[in-house]
Amino acid sequence: MSDPVVDRIQKNPKYLELRKKRNGFGWLLTLLMLLVYYGYIALIAFNKPFLAQPIGAGVTTLGIPIGMGVIVFTVLITGIYVRRANSEFDDLTAEILKDASK
Amino acid sequence: MKMNKSFFVMLLALLAGSVLAAGPDLGHVEKQATNWTAIIMFGIFVAGTLFITKWAAARTKSASDFYTAGGGITGFQNGLAIAGDYMSAASFLGISAAVMSTGYDGLIYSIGFLVGWPLITFLMAERLRNLGKFTFADVAGYRFQQTPIRAFAASGTLVVVAFYLIAQMVGAGQLIQLLFGLDYWMAVVIVGALMMVYVLFGGMTATTWVQIIKACMLLAGVSFMAFMVLAKYGFSPEALFTEGVKVRTAIASNSGKTAEEAAKLGLSIMGPGGFIKDPISAISFGMALMFGTAGLPHILMRFFTVPDAKQARKSVLWATTWIGYFYVLIFIIGFGAITLVLTNPEYADVATGALKGGGNMAAVRVAEAVGGNVFFGFISAVAFATILAVVAGLTLSGASAVSHDLYATVFKKGKADSAAELKVSRITTVCLGIVAVVLGIAFQKQNIAFMVSLAFAIAASANFPVLFMSVLWKDCTTRGAVIGGFLGLVSSVGLTIVSPSVWEATLGYPKGSALFPYTSPALFSMTIGFAGIWLFSIMDRSANAAKERAAFPAQQVRSETGFGASGASGH
Numbered sequence: 001m002s003d004p005v006v007d008r009i010q011k012n013p014k015y016l017e018l019r020k021k022r023n024g025f026g027w028l029l030t031l032l033m034l035l036v037y038y039g040y041i042a043l044i045a046f047n048k049p050f051l052a053q054p055i056g057a058g059v060t061t062l063g064i065p066i067g068m069g070v071i072v073f074t075v076l077i078t079g080i081y082v083r084r085a086n087s088e089f090d091d092l093t094a095e096i097l098k099d100a101s102k
Numbered sequence: 103m104k105m106n107k108s109f110f111v112m113l114l115a116l117l118a119g120s121v122l123a124a125g126p127d128l129g130h131v132e133k134q135a136t137n138w139t140a141i142i143m144f145g146i147f148v149a150g151t152l153f154i155t156k157w158a159a160a161r162t163k164s165a166s167d168f169y170t171a172g173g174g175i176t177g178f179q180n181g182l183a184i185a186g187d188y189m190s191a192a193s194f195l196g197i198s199a200a201v202m203s204t205g206y207d208g209l210i211y212s213i214g215f216l217v218g219w220p221l222i223t224f225l226m227a228e229r230l231r232n233l234g235k236f237t238f239a240d241v242a243g244y245r246f247q248q249t250p251i252r253a254f255a256a257s258g259t260l261v262v263v264a265f266y267l268i269a270q271m272v273g274a275g276q277l278i279q280l281l282f283g284l285d286y287w288m289a290v291v292i293v294g295a296l297m298m299v300y301v302l303f304g305g306m307t308a309t310t311w312v313q314i315i316k317a318c319m320l321l322a323g324v325s326f327m328a329f330m331v332l333a334k335y336g337f338s339p340e341a342l343f344t345e346g347v348k349v350r351t352a353i354a355s356n357s358g359k360t361a362e363e364a365a366k367l368g369l370s371i372m373g374p375g376g377f378i379k380d381p382i383s384a385i386s387f388g389m390a391l392m393f394g395t396a397g398l399p400h401i402l403m404r405f406f407t408v409p410d411a412k413q414a415r416k417s418v419l420w421a422t423t424w425i426g427y428f429y430v431l432i433f434i435i436g437f438g439a440i441t442l443v444l445t446n447p448e449y450a451d452v453a454t455g456a457l458k459g460g461g462n463m464a465a466v467r468v469a470e471a472v473g474g475n476v477f478f479g480f481i482s483a484v485a486f487a488t489i490l491a492v493v494a495g496l497t498l499s500g501a502s503a504v505s506h507d508l509y510a511t512v513f514k515k516g517k518a519d520s521a522a523e524l525k526v527s528r529i530t531t532v533c534l535g536i537v538a539v540v541l542g543i544a545f546q547k548q549n550i551a552f553m554v555s556l557a558f559a560i561a562a563s564a565n566f567p568v569l570f571m572s573v574l575w576k577d578c579t580t581r582g583a584v585i586g587g588f589l590g591l592v593s594s595v596g597l598t599i600v601s602p603s604v605w606e607a608t609l610g611y612p613k614g615s616a617l618f619p620y621t622s623p624a625l626f627s628m629t630i631g632f633a634g635i636w637l638f639s640i641m642d643r644s645a646n647a648a649k650e651r652a653a654f655p656a657q658q659v660r661s662e663t664g665f666g667a668s669g670a671s672g673h
Contacts, residue, residue, distance in 0.1 A: 006656045009665060019662055026224040033224075037217045041388055044210060044374045045381040051206075052373025058340045059347045061372045067209045068430065071216060075426045078220045082419045085228070086412050093663050100665065 009100045018092045022085065029081055033074070040070050136283035139479030140486075144282070147319075147487050148296060151312045158304035158311065165520040168305035168527055169236040169502050170406045175310055177413035181420020183310045184404050186317030187495050188215070188395075188421070189428050191273055191488045192554060194320065197429070198465040201436020202444070202457075205346070205371025208436055212429040214388055218395035219422040226396055227418050228411035229573050229661040237499075238402040238565065239507045242572045244660075245653035246580040247646060248516070251568075252507040254584045258565045258591060259399040259503035262557045263496050264541075266400075267534075269553040270496070271542030274489040280459055281466060281482035287543055294539035297494045301501065301531045306407060309494045316491045319484045321424060323469070327481075328431040330472035331438030339434070346371060346440040353444070353455040371440075383621040387555075390624035394558030397565030400492075400499040411664050432465075439464040442471040493538065501530040552603040555622060559598060563590035563627035571635045573661060576654035579647040582639025590631025597623030 009015050043051060043066075051063030162168055175183070193215065201208030233241040239255030271290055278289030300308045335341035351368025355361060395401060408414050443449045443457065449467045450457045457463050466485065470478035505527035510518040518526075568587040571578045597618045598604055605616040639647075660666050 003656065005665065006659050009659050009663060010655055015659070015663070022662075030221055030224050033217065033220045037213075037388065037392070038385065040213070041384050042381070044377075045384050048374045052370075054372075059343050059369065059372055060340050061206075063206055063373050064209075064339075064343075067206070067213060070213050071426045071430060074213075074216050074220055075423050078223050078419050078422045081220070081224055082415045085415055090412055096663055097665060 005100050009096055012096055012099055014092060014096050014099070018089060018096065021092075022089045025084065026081065029077055033077055036070060036073055040066065137281060137479060137482060139475055140282050140482035143479045143483035144486050147315075147483055151296075151300065151308075151315065151487075154311045154315075155300050155304035155308040158307035161307055162303070162305040165236070165506070165523045165527070167307065168524055169403070169498075169506065171306040171310055173407060173409050175407040177408055177416025178420055179310070179314055180404055180408050180413070180417035182317045182424065183313040183407075184401060184417060184421035185424035185428070186313035186320070186488075186491055187401055187404070188425055189317065189320055189488070190270070190492050191277060191485050192269070193428075194324075194432070194488060195277070195462040195465050195485060197432050198436045198439060198468070199461040199463075201433055202439040202464040203461060204375055204377065205350075205436075205440075206373050207375050207377035209429075209433050210374060210377050212432060214391040215395075216422070216426055216429060217388075218392040219418055219425070221392065222396045223415060223418040223422070225574075226569070227405060227414045228664075230402065230405040231408065231411045231414035232661050232664040232667045233573065233657070234406045236403070236406060236506045237502045238399060238569060239503070239511075240406075242569050242583065244572070245650050245657050246572065246583060247650075248511050250580055250584045252511045254568065254587045255565070256503040256507040256512075258397075258560070258568075258587065259507075260500055261591065261595075262397075262399055262561050262565065263500040263503075263534075265553045265557040265560070266398075267493065267496050267500075267538050268541050268545050269557070270489055270493050271538050272545050272548075274486070274493070275542055275546060277462070277485055277489065280463065281485060286546055290539050290542040293490055293493055294535045294542070296490055297497055297538075298531060298535040300490075300494045301498050301535075302528050306403075306498060309491075309498050310404075310407060312487075312494060313491045316484065316487045317424070319480075320488060321428065323477075323481050323484050324428060324431045324435060326477070327438070327465075327468055327472055328434040331434055331442065331468065334442070334472075342434070342437050342441065343372060346437045349440050349444055350455075353453070356453045380620070382625065386620050386625035387622040389628060390555060390559045390562050390622045392562075393566045393628065394560075394562035394624070397561030397569065398557070399503065399561075399565065400495040402565075402569075403499050403502060410667070435465055435468050438468045438472070443467040446471065497531055497534045497538070500534050501527045504530040548608060552598060552601075552608065555603075556595070556598045559594045559622055559624045559627065560591060562624045563594040563631045564588070567628065567631040567635055571632070571639075573657075575639075576658075577639055577651055578635060579639045579642040579644075579650050581642045581644070581647065582635045582637070585638040586631055586633070586635030589634035590627055593630045594623050594627035597627055 051066060052061050054061055055065070161172070164172075166172055193212070197208055197212050200211055230238070230241055233244050237255065237259070239252050242255055243251035271293065274293045275286040275290045278284050278292075279286050282289070300312055332339070332342065335345065347368045350371050351364050354367035355364035359367060404417070405414050408417055443464060444455045445452060449463070449471070457467070466478060466481050469481035473480075505523050509526045510516065510523045514522075564587050567590055568583045571586075572583055600617040601620065601623065602616040603621070605611050606613055
């Protein structure tokens with residue numbers, strides 16, 4: 001049942017470090033995304049006039065850059081996570097797997 | 103006056119589609135004259151995809167090839183395929199129509215579809231890849247008793263696939279009637295037959311490439327449209343919006359409004375309108391979209407087609423980028439529909455702003471206005487290809503659930519050989535194809551606007567909680583996951599039936615008689631699903647439960663590091 005390699009990985013301090021760093025980062029970004037999206041929804045639900053006010057003299061409202069901003073934020077935050085996960089976290093994972101196969 | 107009335111009926115239908123039922127309604131359409139340009143363009147697409155299917159068929163030998171294209175799809179390709187699955191005809195035609203009729207509300211709606219992707223990236227993508235093989239049940243049932251968890255996962259998959267499939271088939275029939283001038287039943291049969299050919303012979307390889315080609319065609323098409331719309335206004339969004347407000351103001355004053363009221367109505371497209379009625383509906387609907395994405399079986403299976411966690415992450419980043427880009431362009435195209443289509447007497451009644459042939463013609467008419475008849479044919483063909491590609495993906499995920507989860511694991515207890523499993527997948531594909539055509543014809547006259555949002559709500563309330571808890575919570579047990587999952591499934595379907603969009607709009611009971619007042623059940627049914635899993639897991643004191651808890655650390659090691667993960671390629 002118990003795989004010796006699995007045991008070795010579990011005892012490796014780098015494994016704990018990986019879990020701590022990556023999960024902490026993942027949950028932090030999750031929280032940020034939820035805040036931004038539900039903040040936007042709350043703004044619509046409770047303060048429509050704020051979003052409907054024009055910027056400057058034209059018809060473009062504040063809601064347009066804010067809405068577009070949510071889209072851009074969504075793509076950026078995904079990019080930030082993937083960038084760090086595909087370099088730092090994957091390097092750490094590779095080290096853990098290398099240690100385990102020794 | 104008669105015209106005014108029909109305009110309001112159309113507007114109401116659009117609002118019912120995009121607001122109440124929370125799924126762009128492909129709605130009421132009229133059959134158009136046969137459009138040969140579109141048919142020829144579509145014929146070229148079909149010929150090309152059949153050629154790919156032939157190529158893919160030669161490479162589809164094992165079950166792994168069939169389900170996951172042998173795990174040989176790159177992150178970039180998979181990202182395009184995921185985006186293709188997501189940019190369905192409903193989002194292309196429905197959201198541009200929603201922007202045309204409500205302006206800013208269309209943007210709010212599309213944002214809801216996008217925001218689930220980061221969460222999938224942060225919490226699920228690499229764990230799915232590391233634990234999974236062919237279906238999401240491989241992940242959810244990693245350390246559980248196979249029979250009950252697979253039975254649940256297969257039910258969750260088939261129910262979601264069924265609702266999604268009906269919505270796509272009915273949409274296909276109506277659209278093709280509209281764009282190609284073919285009969286409804288013919289369109290449904292063509293979609294069913296072509297989809298069967300792709301899946302049967304080409305498996306996941308063909309399904310993925312059809313989706314990639316379609317995604318590229320769609321992205322190229324909408325890029326050109328948005329570019330041409332902006333070019334007409336000197337690349338100034340402000341000029342485009344000003345013109346849109348002017349057109350809307352004119353339409354409002356034609357309907358007998360005073361100048362002041364008309365100006366106010368015209369400006370209203372620049373800010374949030376009636377889309378968010380009450381905060382509970384808004385949050386509940388947002389949750390269905392956000393977490394439902396992480397529970398859609400035809401999206402989840404795409405994570406098993408890439409070789410490793412790195413590529414899995416890259417694929418979601420590409421998918422999110424393309425989908426975000428797509429929604430920004432759709433917003434511009436929606437405004438283009440106001441300024442270029444609603445002002446053209448060939449496409450619309452200029453006085454009332456009613457589009458000829460139904461609201462869903464918005465995007466294709468913009469195509470005609472900026473690119474002439476050939477481009478109109480191209481976009482029509484892309485719309486058909488879109489439905490075809492999404493339907494093929496759905497069918498493949500349904501077939502995997504039956505052959506891999508039910509047949510190979512539940513009935514054969516994991517002792518089925520690859521060839522027998524493959525045979526069952528193909529038989530299931532044929533059955534699902536026939537069922538899809540029959541349901542598509544049966545639901546022709548029904549109001550099916552609720553079906554896509556129901557599919558999202560079920561995915562968020564049944565599939566997602568089970569997946570999430572089994573992977574991240576060590577005390578989760580088989581009993582908890584299965585009971586909680588079924589509670590989420592039953593409550594999301596039940597609450598949808600007694601909500602206004604089904605009880606009143608589809609079943610025809612009087613207004614105000616619906617027991618459940620909100621747009622989407624997700625806030626409640628997701629809570630029920632999660633609470634059920636938690637409660638029945640902590641109450642589970644069986645010997646099995648102890649074994650399953652003890653198996654968590656090993657599962658965690660594999661989900662976090664990919665140690666022992668099923669290999670990149672099956673051959």
